[in-house]
Amino acid sequence: MAEPAAPVLEVRGLKTVFRTRGGEIHAVNDVSFHLEPGELLGVVGESGSGKSVTMMSLLRLLPSPPADIRSGQALLGGRDLLAMSDEELRAVRGAKVGFVFQDPMTSLNPVFTLGNQVMEPLIKHMGMNRAQAEARAIELLELVGIPDAKRRLYQYPHQFSGGMRQRVMIAIALACDPDVLIADEPTTALDVTIQAQILELVKELRRKLGMAIVWITHDLGVIAGIADRVMVMYGGQVVEQAPVRELFANPQHPYTRALLKTIPRITGARESRLKVIEGQPPILVEPLKACPFRARCEYRHAACDEANPARRAIDGAKIGHGHDVACHWQAPAKAEMANA
Amino acid sequence: MLDAHPAPLVQVEDLKMYFPIYTGVLRTQTGNVKAVDGVSFQITAGQTLGLVGESGCGKSTVGRAMLRLYEPTAGRVLIDGEDVAKMAPEALRRKRPSMQMVFQDPQASLNPRMTLAGIVSEPMDEHTDWSREKKTERVYELMDQVGLNRRFVNRYPHEFSGGQRQRIGIARALALNPRFIVCDEPIAALDVSIQAQVVNLLEDLQEKLGLTYLFISHDLSMVRHLAQKVAVMYLGRIAELSPSRDLYARPLHPYAEALLSAVNEPDPVLAARRNRIILTGDVPSPANPPKGCNFCTRCPKVMDICRSVKPELAEVEPGRLVACHLYTTQADAGSAGATEAKERNQQGVSQ
Ligand SMILES: Nc1ncnc2c1ncn2[C@@H]1O[C@H](COP(=O)(O)OP(=O)(O)OP(=O)(O)O)[C@@H](O)[C@H]1O
Numbered sequence: 001m002a003e004p005a006a007p008v009l010e011v012r013g014l015k016t017v018f019r020t021r022g023g024e025i026h027a028v029n030d031v032s033f034h035l036e037p038g039e040l041l042g043v044v045g046e047s048g049s050g051k052s053v054t055m056m057s058l059l060r061l062l063p064s065p066p067a068d069i070r071s072g073q074a075l076l077g078g079r080d081l082l083a084m085s086d087e088e089l090r091a092v093r094g095a096k097v098g099f100v101f102q103d104p105m106t107s108l109n110p111v112f113t114l115g116n117q118v119m120e121p122l123i124k125h126m127g128m129n130r131a132q133a134e135a136r137a138i139e140l141l142e143l144v145g146i147p148d149a150k151r152r153l154y155q156y157p158h159q160f161s162g163g164m165r166q167r168v169m170i171a172i173a174l175a176c177d178p179d180v181l182i183a184d185e186p187t188t189a190l191d192v193t194i195q196a197q198i199l200e201l202v203k204e205l206r207r208k209l210g211m212a213i214v215w216i217t218h219d220l221g222v223i224a225g226i227a228d229r230v231m232v233m234y235g236g237q238v239v240e241q242a243p244v245r246e247l248f249a250n251p252q253h254p255y256t257r258a259l260l261k262t263i264p265r266i267t268g269a270r271e272s273r274l275k276v277i278e279g280q281p282p283i284l285v286e287p288l289k290a291c292p293f294r295a296r297c298e299y300r301h302a303a304c305d306e307a308n309p310a311r312r313a314i315d316g317a318k319i320g321h322g323h324d325v326a327c328h329w330q331a332p333a334k335a336e337m338a339n340a
Numbered sequence: 341m342l343d344a345h346p347a348p349l350v351q352v353e354d355l356k357m358y359f360p361i362y363t364g365v366l367r368t369q370t371g372n373v374k375a376v377d378g379v380s381f382q383i384t385a386g387q388t389l390g391l392v393g394e395s396g397c398g399k400s401t402v403g404r405a406m407l408r409l410y411e412p413t414a415g416r417v418l419i420d421g422e423d424v425a426k427m428a429p430e431a432l433r434r435k436r437p438s439m440q441m442v443f444q445d446p447q448a449s450l451n452p453r454m455t456l457a458g459i460v461s462e463p464m465d466e467h468t469d470w471s472r473e474k475k476t477e478r479v480y481e482l483m484d485q486v487g488l489n490r491r492f493v494n495r496y497p498h499e500f501s502g503g504q505r506q507r508i509g510i511a512r513a514l515a516l517n518p519r520f521i522v523c524d525e526p527i528a529a530l531d532v533s534i535q536a537q538v539v540n541l542l543e544d545l546q547e548k549l550g551l552t553y554l555f556i557s558h559d560l561s562m563v564r565h566l567a568q569k570v571a572v573m574y575l576g577r578i579a580e581l582s583p584s585r586d587l588y589a590r591p592l593h594p595y596a597e598a599l600l601s602a603v604n605e606p607d608p609v610l611a612a613r614r615n616r617i618i619l620t621g622d623v624p625s626p627a628n629p630p631k632g633c634n635f636c637t638r639c640p641k642v643m644d645i646c647r648s649v650k651p652e653l654a655e656v657e658p659g660r661l662v663a664c665h666l667y668t669t670q671a672d673a674g675s676a677g678a679t680e681a682k683e684r685n686q687q688g689v690s691q
C-alpha cells in the first residue's frame with residue numbers, strides 16, 4: 001500500500017464522561033482514529049456504543065455539564081479542536097466540518113423556515129448576500145432531490161416528511177464545501193432509490209472536492225457500498241478497524257462476527273426468526289476494567305475478565321492503518337475455519 | 341368467494357389528506373399539497389401490511405390520518421367496523437387505546453421533561469385505573485421486551501442514544517395492548533441485532549395477541565420478513581399492492597421494480613457488481629402532480645397514454661393490484677377476462 005497522505009482529521013485518546021444524578025456514564029473510552037483526504041470511514045456498532053457522542057465531542061457540541069471531555073485531541077489540519085477558543089471553533093463548525101445530526105427534527109429550528117436555515121451558513125461563512133444565498137440554497141435542495149425547491153424554502157420543518165428533513169440537513173452540512181463531513185445516520189429515513197442518489201452525490205463530492213467523510217450507520221449494505229474503511233464500536237471503544245472488504249471477509253472481533261451474521265437478506269428463503277445477539281450491552285457506569293463484550297461472548301476465557309483488551313494489529317500495520325482488533329481471543333486463520 | 345377470507349380488521353377507502361398552501365401577505369389559500377390522494381387497502385386481522393415507497397410519498401400521512409392525528413380530507417377508515425374518520429371526540433378517546441402509533445421521529449415525539457417511566461406509563465394514567473405497582477411492573481416488563489436496561493427507568497429522553505429513544509416509543513405504543521399499531525419506521529435508528537429483537541417481539545405479540553400492523557419502512561428486507569402483503573406508494577397513491585412473496589419475486593409496477601433493484605447488498609464484492617435501475621427525470625411535487633400517471637415523468641417504460649390518463653388500481657393477476665397502463669391498456673384492447681378483473685376490483689376485492 002502507498003504511504004498514507006497526511007490525515008485531515010486525527011483523533012487521539014478521546015474520553016467523554018457524562019456526570020448524571022445517578023453517577024458517571026463513561027460513554028467514550030479512549031477512541032482514536034484518523035481520516036485521510038477523500039476517504040470515507042464507515043462507523044458501525046451497537047446502539048448506545050458511543051458513536052454519536054464521539055463525533056459530537058470532537059466539535060464540542062455536547063452541553064457541559066453533563067458532558068465532560070476528560071482527555072484527547074482532535075486535530076483538524078494539525079489544529080486541536082478540543083483546545084481552540086469558542087470563537088475559532090464556531091468558524092470551523094459548518095464551514096470546515098459539516099455535521100448531519102442523527103435526529104433532524106431536533107437540529108432544525110421549528111420556528112424558522114428551512115430557507116433561513118440553509119441560507120444562514122452561506123451568509124455567515126461564505127460571505128454571500130441574500131440573493132446569492134437563496135440561489136445556492138435552491139441549488140443545494142435540488143442536489144439532494146427535493147422537488148419544487150423554491151416554494152419549499154418558505155416552509156417550516158413540520159411541513160416536510162422525515163426523509164426530506166434528513167436531506168435538508170445534508171444540504172446544510174454540504175453548503176460550505178467542508179473538508180470533512182460527519183454524517184450520523186444520515187439516510188435512515190430515505191428510501192433506497194433516494195438513498196442511492198445521495199450516495200452517488202457523496203461519491204462525486206469526494207472525487208471533485210476531496211471531501212473526507214465519516215459515515216455512521218447501522219446499514220451494513222450502505223457500508224459495503226461506499227466505505228473505504230470501517231470502524232466498529234462497542235461499549236464506548238473501538239473494537240475493530242479494517243479496510244471494508246477485509247472486514248466483511250475476515251472479521252476478527254466476536255461482536256463483528258455476530259453482527260455480520262444478523263443481517264437479514266432480501267434474497268433466499270425467508271427466515272422464520274431473525275437472529276439476535278443475546279444479552280445486553282454494558283451500561284458503562286465505571287471505567288472498563290475488563291472486556292465490555294465478555295458477558296455475551298462465546299469465546300470468553302480468563303483473560304477477558306482480567307483486563308480490557310487493547311487494540312492490536314493482526315497484519316503488522318500501524319494501529320488504525322491496517323486491520324486491528326481489541327480482543328484477547330485469536331480468531332483462527334480462514335483456512336482453519338473452513339476445516340472446522 | 342369472499343367468505344373464504346378472514347375479515348379485515350382495518351379497511352381504508354379512498355383516503356385523502358390535502359394540506360392547504362397559503363401564499364402572499366394575506367395568506368390566501370392558493371392550492372393543496374395532495375399528500376395522500378385516494379388510497380384504499382385492507383388489513384386482515386392478525387396480519388401485517390407493509391407500506392413502502394419514496395421519501396415524501398405520503399406514508400406517514402396515511403398512518404397519521406388513519407389514527408385521526410390529522411383530520412382526513414375525505415375517505416373512510418374502518419377499524420374493527422367503526423369509522424374512525426368520522427368518530428365524535430369522546431368515542432375517539434375511548435377508541436385510542438386500541439390503536440397506537442410508533443412515530444418516525446423518536447426525539448420529537450417524546451416529552452423532554454418526562455422520565456422514561458413517566459413517558460411509558462402516561463397512556464396507562466390516561467386510560468386505566470391500575471395501581472401504581474401494576475403500572476411500574478408493566479413499565480419494567482415493556483423495558484425488558486424492547487431491550488432497555490431497567491436501570492434506565494428514571495432517565496430523561498436526552499440521556500439516551502437515538503436507538504434507545506426509538507425503543508421508548510415502541511414500549512409506549514405497546515403499553516395498553518392495542519389491537520392495531522401503525523409502526524412508522526420503528527426500526528430505522530436501531531442496529532441490526534436490536535432491529536431483529538424488535539421485529540421478533542412484534543411477531544411474537546402478533547402470534548400471541550393477534551395484533552394487526554401497518555408497517556411503514558424503507559428497509560425492504562425487513563418488510564419482506566414481516567409483511568404478508570405490501571403496498572408500494574408513489575406520490576400520494578398506491579402503485580402496487582401485492583402479496584409479499586409475489587412482489588419480491590417479480591414486481592409488476594415499474595416503480596416497484598426500480599425500488600427493489602436499489603436495495604443495498606451487504607457484501608462489498610457483490611455491491612461493486614450490482615445493477616440498479618437509476619431513475620432519471622423530474623421528481624414531481626405533490627402540490628403539482630403530473631397529469632396522467634404520477635410516475636410518468638420518471639418511468640423507464642412510459643407510453644403516450646400515461647401522460648394523459650391516470651391509471652386506476654386494478655387486479656391484473658390473481659391477488660395483485662397494480663395501477664399501470666402497461667397492464668390495463670392491453671386488457672382494454674381485447675381480453676374480456678381482464679375487464680372482468682377490473683370490475684371485480686371495483687366491487688372491493690382486494691384480499
Ligand atoms: N446526556 C447524556 N447523559 C447521560 N448519558 C448519555 C447522554 N447522552 C448519551 N448518553 C449515553 O451515552 C451512551 C452513548 O450514546 P451515543 O448516542 O453515542 O450512542 P450511539 O452509538 O450513537 O447509539 P445509536 O446507534 O443508538 O444512536 C449511551 O449509553 C447513552 O445512553
Ligand SMILES: Nc1ncnc2c1ncn2[C@@H]1O[C@H](COP(=O)(O)OP(=O)(O)OP(=O)(O)O)[C@@H](O)[C@H]1O
Nearest residue numbers: 159160161162163359375395396397398399400401
Ligand atoms: N403538516 C404538513 N403541512 C404541509 N405539508 C405536509 C405536512 N405534513 C406532510 N406534508 C407533505 O406531505 C407529503 C408527504 O409527507 P409524509 O411525511 O407523509 O411522507 P413519507 O412518505 O412519510 O416520507 P418519508 O419516507 O420521508 O418519511 C410531503 O410532500 C410533505 O412535505
Ligand SMILES: [Mg+2]
Nearest residue numbers: 052102501502
Ligand atoms: Mg447515535
Ligand SMILES: [Mg+2]
Nearest residue numbers: 161162400444
Ligand atoms: Mg414518513
